[in-house]
Amino acid sequence: MGLLGTGILKGLGVTLRHFIDTYAEDLKYILNKSGVQQPRPLRRQSPKARGLVTVEYPRERLPLPENFRYVPFLVYDTEKQDDKCTSCGICAKVCPPQCIWIVRTEDPVTKRPVPQPKEFYIDTTICMNCGYCAEFCPFDAIKMDHDYELSYYPHQEPHARLVQDKAELTKPDTYHASIHPTDWHRELEDRAAEEAKKKAAAEAKAKADAAKAAGGSAAPGAAGAKPATPAAAATTSKPAPPKAEDKPADAAGEASDQ
Amino acid sequence: MAEETTPPTSAEPAASKPAVPARPAAAAGGAKPTAAAKPAGHAAPKGPPLATLTPELAQLQQQFGESVIAPAPYVGVLVNDLGKLREVMTYVRDQLGFDMLANATAVDYIKEGYIEVVYHPQRSKGGEPITLKVRVPRGNDPVAPTEVAVPSLVPVYAGAEFQEREIYDMFGVRFEGHPDLRRILTWEGFYGWPLRKDWREPYYEGDTKPFESRWPGGHHQLAEERVPWQDNVNYPPGFDPLNFQANPDAGLYDSMLGGVPGVEVEPNGQAQRSPQPKGVGASVPVLDRNYNNLADDEELQTDQIIVNMGPQHPSTHGVLRMVVKLDGETVTDLKLVLGYLHRNHEKIGERNTWLHNIPYTDRLDYICGIANELGYVITVEKMMGIKPTERAEYLRVIMTELTRIESHFWAIGFLLNDLGAFYTPALYFITERDLILDLFESVTGSRLMCNYMRFGGVSRDLTEDQIMRARELAFERIPRKIDELEQLLTDNEIIKARTIGVGYLPAERSINYSLTGPCLRAAGVPYDIRRVDPYSIYDRFDFDIPVFYGADVYDRYRVRVAEMRQSLRIVQQALNQLDQTKPGDIQAGKKAYNHRVPAGQAYGRVETPKGELGFYLVSDGGQNAYRYHVRSSSFINLNSLKEMTVGQKVADAVVILGSLDIVLGEVDR
Amino acid sequence: MAELTNANMPEELQNDPRVPDDLKNNVFITSLDKIYNWGRKRSVWPMLFGLACCAIEMIATAASRHDLSRFGWELMRASPRQADLMIVSGTVTKKMIPQIVRLYNQMPEPRYVIAMGACATAGGPFKEGYNVVSGVDKFIPVDVYITGCPPRPEALLHSFIKLQEKIEKQSLRNVPWYRKGEEDVIPVPVLGPDLVDPRRAQEIKGKAEQIAEGQPAA
Numbered sequence A: 001m002g003l004l005g006t007g008i009l010k011g012l013g014v015t016l017r018h019f020i021d022t023y024a025e026d027l028k029y030i031l032n033k034s035g036v037q038q039p040r041p042l043r044r045q046s047p048k049a050r051g052l053v054t055v056e057y058p059r060e061r062l063p064l065p066e067n068f069r070y071v072p073f074l075v076y077d078t079e080k081q082d083d084k085c086t087s088c089g090i091c092a093k094v095c096p097p098q099c100i101w102i103v104r105t106e107d108p109v110t111k112r113p114v115p116q117p118k119e120f121y122i123d124t125t126i127c128m129n130c131g132y133c134a135e136f137c138p139f140d141a142i143k144m145d146h147d148y149e150l151s152y153y154p155h156q157e158p159h160a161r162l163v164q165d166k167a168e169l170t171k172p173d174t175y176h177a178s179i180h181p182t183d184w185h186r187e188l189e190d191r192a193a194e195e196a197k198k199k200a201a202a203e204a205k206a207k208a209d210a211a212k213a214a215g216g217s218a219a220p221g222a223a224g225a226k227p228a229t230p231a232a233a234a235t236t237s238k239p240a241p242p243k244a245e246d247k248p249a250d251a252a253g254e255a256s257d258q
Numbered sequence B: 001m002a003e004e005t006t007p008p009t010s011a012e013p014a015a016s017k018p019a020v021p022a023r024p025a026a027a028a029g030g031a032k033p034t035a036a037a038k039p040a041g042h043a044a045p046k047g048p049p050l051a052t053l054t055p056e057l058a059q060l061q062q063q064f065g066e067s068v069i070a071p072a073p074y075v076g077v078l079v080n081d082l083g084k085l086r087e088v089m090t091y092v093r094d095q096l097g098f099d100m101l102a103n104a105t106a107v108d109y110i111k112e113g114y115i116e117v118v119y120h121p122q123r124s125k126g127g128e129p130i131t132l133k134v135r136v137p138r139g140n141d142p143v144a145p146t147e148v149a150v151p152s153l154v155p156v157y158a159g160a161e162f163q164e165r166e167i168y169d170m171f172g173v174r175f176e177g178h179p180d181l182r183r184i185l186t187w188e189g190f191y192g193w194p195l196r197k198d199w200r201e202p203y204y205e206g207d208t209k210p211f212e213s214r215w216p217g218g219h220h221q222l223a224e225e226r227v228p229w230q231d232n233v234n235y236p237p238g239f240d241p242l243n244f245q246a247n248p249d250a251g252l253y254d255s256m257l258g259g260v261p262g263v264e265v266e267p268n269g270q271a272q273r274s275p276q277p278k279g280v281g282a283s284v285p286v287l288d289r290n291y292n293n294l295a296d297d298e299e300l301q302t303d304q305i306i307v308n309m310g311p312q313h314p315s316t317h318g319v320l321r322m323v324v325k326l327d328g329e330t331v332t333d334l335k336l337v338l339g340y341l342h343r344n345h346e347k348i349g350e351r352n353t354w355l356h357n358i359p360y361t362d363r364l365d366y367i368c369g370i371a372n373e374l375g376y377v378i379t380v381e382k383m384m385g386i387k388p389t390e391r392a393e394y395l396r397v398i399m400t401e402l403t404r405i406e407s408h409f410w411a412i413g414f415l416l417n418d419l420g421a422f423y424t425p426a427l428y429f430i431t432e433r434d435l436i437l438d439l440f441e442s443v444t445g446s447r448l449m450c451n452y453m454r455f456g457g458v459s460r461d462l463t464e465d466q467i468m469r470a471r472e473l474a475f476e477r478i479p480r481k482i483d484e485l486e487q488l489l490t491d492n493e494i495i496k497a498r499t500i501g502v503g504y505l506p507a508e509r510s511i512n513y514s515l516t517g518p519c520l521r522a523a524g525v526p527y528d529i530r531r532v533d534p535y536s537i538y539d540r541f542d543f544d545i546p547v548f549y550g551a552d553v554y555d556r557y558r559v560r561v562a563e564m565r566q567s568l569r570i571v572q573q574a575l576n577q578l579d580q581t582k583p584g585d586i587q588a589g590k591k592a593y594n595h596r597v598p599a600g601q602a603y604g605r606v607e608t609p610k611g612e613l614g615f616y617l618v619s620d621g622g623q624n625a626y627r628y629h630v631r632s633s634s635f636i637n638l639n640s641l642k643e644m645t646v647g648q649k650v651a652d653a654v655v656i657l658g659s660l661d662i663v664l665g666e667v668d669r
Numbered sequence C: 001m002a003e004l005t006n007a008n009m010p011e012e013l014q015n016d017p018r019v020p021d022d023l024k025n026n027v028f029i030t031s032l033d034k035i036y037n038w039g040r041k042r043s044v045w046p047m048l049f050g051l052a053c054c055a056i057e058m059i060a061t062a063a064s065r066h067d068l069s070r071f072g073w074e075l076m077r078a079s080p081r082q083a084d085l086m087i088v089s090g091t092v093t094k095k096m097i098p099q100i101v102r103l104y105n106q107m108p109e110p111r112y113v114i115a116m117g118a119c120a121t122a123g124g125p126f127k128e129g130y131n132v133v134s135g136v137d138k139f140i141p142v143d144v145y146i147t148g149c150p151p152r153p154e155a156l157l158h159s160f161i162k163l164q165e166k167i168e169k170q171s172l173r174n175v176p177w178y179r180k181g182e183e184d185v186i187p188v189p190v191l192g193p194d195l196v197d198p199r200r201a202q203e204i205k206g207k208a209e210q211i212a213e214g215q216p217a218a
């Protein structure tokens, strides 16, 4: 123990250093005219930075990490002009606070389910932004949004805005690609792999048919030329999404139990 | 610098404790519990029920014969004879050395018609807890508590006080001989016993999730539109709101008012302040500056007053309510009123599927969400018998230890706030904390509610960039900032004057109160679950358990600082070893969303920044937990607040509370 | 909020679809109003009052990185008497709502309420819990809602900007706090067998009787 009061002085030294740092750091920034600089908010948040850390929010923004999650949205496939969602119901089941409601489309004639949601609601007043829906969706049809500027003052019906229906939830996949580039990239790869696999399967089938038509003699050769078809299906990182049968969700889940 | 190598027996530091605690400046005591601390041949029930008994339980059975039975398959032993419970527990505590009641809870077995009260005593020297149970018939009355009362264990384990009150509140089990058996999380007059299986919440939709109404015909409906009261309420039939007596605090003041003159407690339990003239009160001696009593005729006539602090109070760390009785500025009695943030975590947890609960555990102690997730996930893994991959284990450790650092930054900042250093230290530390949270956000997607753990793995791997960032933080930034923190605070004379000797609670009292976490280690007990009952891969790292002996606020602060350094060591080692594991290999088995957990029960626990966080889970083999109980350290640590505070100044009461570092989300759940 | 009247708005403006609904009441923003609101919107003092997880993000908003003071919302006051804004940051429980209503009643006009996070907005993930109030707006009027669990600090700042917008649109002519007469006091809910809202007492009584008689209370 030193002299009484040295402890306090030491502490005051720290605050003084912080005070000086706030100016020193900015001076360095201003004086350093050499070439490219990190944008200010980033520079201020880097682990090496000293001095001010403030991000002047409406003018400056911190870049959001790709994984960032706020409320979910539905992805609309702009290429196929269709919802990606097949209304399999997995997201509604994994949602911990049960904030997702889905009405499945039915074929008006056969009454068989059609892989498309008729209605889709997310009650954002219950949503806990956990990200399970996006994580467990086998079709990459629901993703977590980055738009956090959702606060509003009520005009009339206070909560009308917070229960979002399908129209409000749907956003194009170009938007998804812009906020989740890595994820999107993976999706494209998956899709390409799947296309290739489908093509290969189709080709194999065509050949087999042709062989059959030719009378059996060419069949072994055709099979030998395309041996990889089933193996390729097994090795693609994502198994082919089960085409919405009656309950693909349960089947998949049940299987994974064991 | 005394290096403490063996854990002291609980009585040791206390016995040698002078009135003003001398502080052997023990730095990090590398207190590895020796093999002796772990009972040899200890075969604790793991996961699915085993009929084998631990040696302790076998010994117990020998000692008490018929009154302690263990019907196979059964986890733990059943104390058959309720009257003997206290005797058995005293034996467990004194003869078997299980000096700390880790957990007490209950399970409503509605089909069998009884409620089982479960106790988990443990040794402060380490090892796994043992399980003892008693049964009481549950009765079918919705409002009446059980007819048969369980003898209260408060005389044996002081830490049972709040836990028994919670069981009473949630299950309606009466405890005989409890000093203050009132509702704790809900309020007096609440209708029914919420955690009983036949009790339904107003928005009840189904026993278990997922609810049928969501898919395939999920037309959105607000919960309000579904229920008769159009709100989240439920009243008993014939309830008359215009004509009823509400007294949610019934019984609260009565026990405190005994010493307040001018107040008579009437037989009906209602305290009445009789119209006495002012100035008639307990006479308090007037002291001169040297605490000598001045002449009798100079005595003042003073009054004791009761002050409510909270639930809205800047220094109660949320919505805690402290009711203090003051004599001048000295606290003479203290009662806590909890439940202002009771969010029904356990009831919801029993409706949820196993997976659903992970993000909910984030909201228990929202300062250190990942640490809570780990506790839950390893308990479920224990029951399912799966093991996470190597890489996942490392990621878990890295994230959990970063959480510990972040949480201690927060705790110290706000302790200083309570001391009156308003916001400057807190601001500095929140800045550092934000950097850690940035990492969490970029990995998991959210700053606080990370939802990172999965059964058998974690949700996301660290990318190269993120590892770089973590390294920068762990090797460079945070060590520097912890040094700065120490420069700023540790030697500060004002802080020392305010904290040394304040909130003193000796080791053996702390153990009796089931105090855990940094507060217990500040009392000289090297009890840290990462060491005494290792989980995950903590046995691979080289780190110390910091122990201090002052048992006061200052040492609680120092323990936290030392722990941050140790956590850094762990993070550094884990980051260095991370590249020995396979990138991307973060999930054992196939990722699934509807797990079935084999029937059975387990008590799993981890060391969170606040102390021991335990999960007591009972599964009936389905997709949901039959019983989901959280043993929260913040809640149980509060048991001891009264003893720490009584006799101190009221200004120190908030400091002592700050040093306990509670988070209301975990206290009230 | 008091009844706003359209009495002094020209007919054609009232019917003009280009005028937003909000503005219809406030077309006559005088320069005095501008000065008045300019001062007010830059000196809103929030109450130091946290409920749950969201409060942690609220504190983070007040800390160095986001620095609430940039908006002139300088000080968090621990006393409702000195505060203009209540940020309901977290889960509102039945046990807590009487205190919240009391605090609200104690705040002097002009006063504003921000419901921060899903819980304060409508119950959030804990909505199904038996001790949780489904949104603080069941009892006190809310000016700005933020969804998210928890909202990022930036999202909270965004709500401040929204509140400033709202303040800007108020006019001296019809703000409720210069009216004569008694202030509206919200009756404090009571904790009985469950939470009792005194404003609904009659209705509750009726239904409870119906249920006691065995009829379904629709």
Ligand code: SF4
Pocket: B363, C052, C053, C054, C055, C089, C090, C091, C116, C117, C118, C119, C120, C124, C125, C148, C149, C150, C151
């Ligand atoms: S909205 Fe989410 S973060 Fe906020 S209080 Fe509720 S549970 Fe906590």
